[in-house]
Amino acid sequence: SQKIEQNSEALNIQEGKTATLTCNYTNYSPAYLQWYRQDPGRGPVFLLLIRENEKEKRKERLKVTFDTTLKQSLFHITASQPADSATYLCAPDSGNTPLVFGKGTRLSVIA
Amino acid sequence: DGGITQSPKYLFRKEGQNVTLSCEQNLNHDAMYWYRQDPGQGLRLIYYSQIVNDFQKGDIAEGYSVSREKKESFPLTVTSAQKNPTAFYLCASSSRQANSPLHFGNGTRLTVT
Numbered sequence: 001s002q003k004i005e006q007n008s009e010a011l012n013i014q015e016g017k018t019a020t021l022t023c024n025y026t027n028y029s030p031a032y033l034q035w036y037r038q039d040p041g042r043g044p045v046f047l048l049l050i051r052e053n054e055k056e057k058r059k060e061r062l063k064v065t066f067d068t069t070l071k072q073s074l075f076h077i078t079a080s081q082p083a084d085s086a087t088y089l090c091a092p093d094s095g096n097t098p099l100v101f102g103k104g105t106r107l108s109v110i111a
Numbered sequence: 112d113g114g115i116t117q118s119p120k121y122l123f124r125k126e127g128q129n130v131t132l133s134c135e136q137n138l139n140h141d142a143m144y145w146y147r148q149d150p151g152q153g154l155r156l157i158y159y160s161q162i163v164n165d166f167q168k169g170d171i172a173e174g175y176s177v178s179r180e181k182k183e184s185f186p187l188t189v190t191s192a193q194k195n196p197t198a199f200y201l202c203a204s205s206s207r208q209a210n211s212p213l214h215f216g217n218g219t220r221l222t223v224t
Contacts, residue, residue, distance in 0.1 A: 009151075032210045043117075043201050043215030044154075051210075089154070095209035098144055098169065103153035 002027045004102035006090060012108045013080055021075040021105045023090035030092035033066050033073045038087045038104065048075075049093075080109045114138065117202050117216035124196075124223050132187045132219045134202035140214070141207045143185035147171065148199045148218075157200075160185055161207060189221065196223045 007022035023033070031052050036044035050057040050066040050073065057064045063076040077084050087104040115136040124130045136143065142161045146154040156169030160179040174193025179185055185204075189196045199220050203213040 034210075034212060036213075041218070041220075043115075043203070043217050044213070045215070046212035049210060049212060093210055098156050098159045099213060100156070101146075101154040103151065 002100065004028075004090065004092060004100065006088075006102040006105045008105055009103070010106045010108065012110060015081060015109055015111045017080055019077040019080050019084070019107055019109070021088050021090075021107065023073040023075065023092075023102055025071050025092045028071070028092045029094065031095045032093040033064075034091045034093055034099065035064060035073075035075050036089045036091065036101075038089060044089055044101075047088075077107075080107075082109045082111050085109050115202060115204050115214050115216040117200075117219050119219060120217070122219055122221045124221070126223055127191045128223075129188055129190050130196075130221065130223075132189065132200055132202075132221070134185045134187065134216060135183055136185075136204040136214070137183060138204055138214060139182070140204035141182070142205045142211075143179070144203045144205075144213065145169075145175075145177065145185070145187045146201045146203065148201060154201065157187065189223075196221060 003026045005024045034049045035047045038044040048064050050064045061078045065074045087106045089104045090102045091099040118133045144159040145157040158177040160166035176188045201218045203215045205211040205213050
């Protein structure tokens with residue numbers, strides 16, 4: 001069956017460091033992979049989408065990589081700030097079915 | 112401002128009562144979705160609709176019902192048949208184009224006692 005694993009439930013890092021979150025998937029062949037941010041008590045907000053033929057995608061301090069051989073996406077936040085504290089969700093996207101989400105990684109950036 | 116609105120934010124019901132959660136969007140999106148979120152479980156798909164007057168079951172449709180009479184609206188009814196209805200319910204919409212991101216509402220927290 002299809003499975004999505006995000007590296008850990010919680011990740012604590014010091015302000016200014018780079019946060020790296022992992023998304024591994026099995027029994028999927030996604031053409032895209034989407035990343036979302038969710039704050040407590042709110043709905044997820046779309047951040048980035050990366051296509052299978054793109055190795056890397058950047059948006060301001062965010063960087064996403066997508067390795068279809070390893071079946072893995074890495075999500076990096078450089079120069080992290082306390083305002084980056086949130087839960088981050090990944091969603092492999094095959095393009096023709098509703099999105100299935102990983103359980104998320106709760107990131108805490110400590111000042 | 113375009114967006115997706117869920118109401119109410121908090122809802123309390125007694126066991127055995129049906130309850131309907133509202134979801135409205137003004138993004139002109141064809142597709143709409145209902146997810147349920149429980150602590151430690153992530154988002155699970157309840158129902159989705161890709162066009163007016165049509166909808167499909169998701170992974171956990173038992174005990175729920177939906178309708179899609181208008182493009183803008185996709186209400187979810189939590190029936191008394193749903194065994195564990197207390198949860199955070201999220202509605203989302205998207206265009207039908209492949210790889211379109213989902214736009215989520217801010218959820219309804221339902222508590223059934």
